[in-house]
Amino acid sequence: MPLALLSGFLCGLLVWIFDVAPILPALLYLAVLGVLLGAIDARHKLLPNRLVLPFLLGALCLLGIASLISGTWLLFLGGVLGGAAMFVVYLIMALIKPGGMGMGDVKLAAVVGLYAGYLGLNAWLLVLVGAFILNAVAILVLMLGKVLTRKLEIPFGPSMIAATLMVPLVSGVG
Structure with a gap:
């Protein structure tokens, strides 16, 4: 029930x-699947391929339709490039420190990079940096609340999704 409310x-x-902006369906898709994936990752420390890959394909379709309606193909191209770039950044991080970041996070990076890239370079940079800041804040709060010890890890997916949702919600960009 709390997930449905969120x-x-x-x-x-x-x-x-966003009222009736062409990007609205894509953002709603991000909110619903983002909450679901964030909850799964928080509970199981896992981002299942059977959800992440359709999430990417659905986002591509919805952002493509938004570009078709609004005639903003450069935004769609920016999204595709942003998704590819974010995927590469996360893949490099995962390869540099195996076990530090899972491959689910790397695949999710393609999705969040797609959305962020569609919204522009500033949004892309905010999502990239914002995910790390949100994760650090979550770790600090959990450690101060004695819920998390140094040996435990928290999943990164929820921070990635939260950062991606915060950009359009806070800025109204879209």
Whole structure:
């Protein structure tokens, strides 16, 4: 029930901010699947391929349709390039320190990079840096609350998704 409430709240905010903008369906898709994947990753430390890969394909389709409606093909190209670039950045990090970042995070990076790249270079950079900042804040809060010890890890997917959702919600860009 809390996940449905969170998804509904985020969708309501997005509708309020974006009204009937062509990007709205893609952002709603991000909110609903993002909350679901974030919850799965938080609980199981896993981002299942059977959800991440359709998430990427659905986002590509919805952002493509938004570009078709609005005639903003350069935004779509920016999204595709942003998704590829974010995937490469996360893949390099995963290869440099195996076990530090999972391959689910690397695949999710393609999705969040697609959205962020569609919104522009500044949004892309905010999502890249914002995910690490949000994760650090989450770790600090959990350690201060004595919920997390140094030996435990927290998943990175929720921070990636939160950073991606925060950019359009806070900036109204889209």
